Amino acid sequence: MAVEGSTITSRIKNLLRSPSIKLRRNKAGNRREDLSSKVTLEKVLGITVSGGRGLACDPRSGLVAYPAGCVVVLFNPRKHKQHHILNSSRKTITALAFSPDGKYLVTGESGHMPAVRVWDVAERSQVAELQEHKYGVACVAFSPSAKYIVSVGYQHDMIVNVWAWKKNIVVASNKVSSRVTAVSFSEDCSYFVTAGNRHIKFWYLDDSKTSKVNATVPLLGRSGLLGELRNNLFTDVACGRGKKADSTFCITSSGLLCEFSDRRLLDKWVELRTTVAHCISVSQDYIFCGCADGTVRLFNPSNLHFLSTLPRPHALGTDIASITEASRLFSGVANARYPDTIALTFDPTNQWLSCVYNDHSIYVWDVRDPKKVGKVYSALYHSSCVWSVEVYPEVKDSNQACLPPSSFITCSSDNTIRLWNTESSGVHGSTLHRNILSSDLIKIIYVDGNTQALLDTDLPGGDKADASLMDPRVGIRSVCVSPNGQHLASGDRMGTLRVHELQSLSEMLKVEAHDSEILCLEYSKPDTGLKLLASASRDRLIHVLDAGREYSLQQTLDEHSSSITAVKFAASDGQVRMISCGADKSIYFRTAQKSGDGVQFTRTHHVVRKTTLYDMDVEPSWKYTAIGCQDRNIRIFNISSGKQKKLFKGSQGEDGTLIKVQTDPSGIYIATSCSDKNLSIFDFSSGECVATMFGHSGECSLDYLSRS
Incomplete structure (x- = not known):
């Protein structure tokens, strides 16, 4: 129940x-309203994000999307307004991502014979249903051209599919041997990277071939050269942007931020000084790393130099009714414990960072000045x-x-x-x-x-x-x-x-x-x-x-x-x-x-x-x-x-x-x-x-x- x-x-x-x-009147003569078109979903008080793959931001409008059961909540942090996309299959939504122009949203789901679905954001209606996975979809992503969608199945089916989604066909596919936790496309659309347990892999797309062939072709993949980090769990990955478009950044659960070159070489890494790292978000100017105990570390992508640590959310067990002034949130509490940061997404237009924590709370931080971060919005749920x-x-x-x-x-x-x-x-x-x-x-x-x-x-x-x-x-x-x-x-x-x-x-x-x-x-x-x-x-x-x-x-x-x-x-x-x-x-x-x-x-x-x-x-x-x-x-x-x-x-x-x-x-x-x-x-x-x-x-x- x-x-x-x-x-x-x-x-x-x-x-x-x-x-x-x-x-209308029923047999007893009582007035009865016609509810068939009047019952609407007004607000969702809850969030079911389990990792970085479940949180996304439209870089143009600033709209934040996250799953809540079989509903996608489209949240406007500026207006504090929600809109909703309802998944009629009733399956739990596990992953989502916006198209680069913000017109479409792709979702993955769990359950038997799960589908990869594409939604029109403005109409909040389904425009494509892609079904090849058997047990669940771990992560999804649009290519920068929005022509392709990549989806990775749960560790039980271990399939990586590249979809020409408007044609509803798989143009390239392959298997992975490890559990995959995240996927990210390169800025030039020539490859994408998957991360997981002892796994960093670069997958290459030849657009000239995939466009001409109607049948599924093998997807070419090459493993990242991990060296002494080969036994790590890589929890999240993000390809570089702008001047660092040739680099790929990822984090390990043990608390390392790593940079791979375009030749798949592990160039450098830095310690995040945390017990566990969960998620990463990369823009042209910043790398955000979500860690244990409410910590978010900020780094410079050009050299991996540490810039600052963002404020933490409320302490666990906080009497929220006593916090009526923002200054209370930024004053530390001795021996307090904080929820882990498990998902990040960055709005480059407004310079807002949305964070989801593992106590199912969500915060939106204004990071225009990393030395003086402000809170735009927050909500706490069960x-x-x-x-x-x-x-x-x-x-x-x-x-x-x-x-x-x-x-x-x-x-x-x-x-x-x-x-x-x-x-x-x-x-x-x-x-x-x-x-x-x-x-x-x-x-x-x-x-x-x-x-x-x-x-x-x-x-x-x-x-x-x-x-x-x-x-x-x-x-x-x-x-x-x-x-x-x-x-x-x-x-x-x-x-x-x-x-x-x-x-x-x-x-x-x-x-x-x-x-x-x-x-x-x-x-x-x-x-x-x-x-x-x-x-x-x-x-x-x-x-x-x-x-x-x-x-x-x-x-x-x-x-x-x-x-x-x-x-x-x-x-x-x-x-x-x-x-x-x-x-x-x-x-x-x-x-x-x-x-x-x-x-x-x-x-x-x-x-x-x-x-x-x-x-x-x-x-x-x-x-x-x-x-x-x-x-x-x-x-x-x-x-x-x-x-x-x-x-x-x-x-x-x-x-x-x-x-x-x-x-x-x-x-x-x-x-x-x-x-x-x-x-x-x-x-x-x-x-x-x-x-x-x-x-x-x-x-x-x-x-x-x-x-x-």
């Missing part, structure tokens, strides 16, 4: 108040899979609200809970203020755990730990906000329940409530007359706590025989109900009975179906509950009687499982998330699908964000 790679694209626009929307998203409730008395309207909260395997607001310029009624590090992010709550230790972990293939690959035993699994907006409950993957006071963000409760991960949390609504919190876990237990009495335990229910996937409260027919479902294919309907100073829930109905039940929501009238099932159906049950009212398909596809369901605040629509990576919106009454969308390259969570 995680959002792969930490991208959050679950903001579904609530357009119910828009005067321009065409409305560094691991996002498990849950919760919208902050509407609080009647705005002075009592801890967060501004349209705020939402996410939790992740990176052991953080993040508070977001993408619209408000300030935080009304709260001591929280906007920070200079991430305009969409209000606050980060760091929970127990060493995230940096996970980020430092080496993975198979030499990459550093990334989002979905972090330790599955840690992380925050579920969050829920109390109806009055004052408390935030969270459950982690070890079974620990925490409650934070949202005004001060202080931890007011921490208890080892379960023996396994807490899959769901639910507060009772004020209309029930009760102040309860239910926590349900993979350990098959539901704990009911009294939130009005310092979260004292009221009852423990152990009727389920397998993981409990959802629990909800409702009030109907003058009774307070609690409904739960789980992997044991059971649904339990319970009714509250007063017992002494508290309440006890007793079972009134028990329903068993033939499919696993993954998620549940109660519609606003509290008459019915909707359950998302493994067979991709939505089953609607009457809460009072426990009887099934209707069943309809919750996914347009024929594969996957429904993992999340969510009714909108009006009760007209129900949204679903399917493991086939599609989101859908259905009419709750008729079951008609009114909109579908995609953007994630993994399973995703969702919630409605109401907006005026």
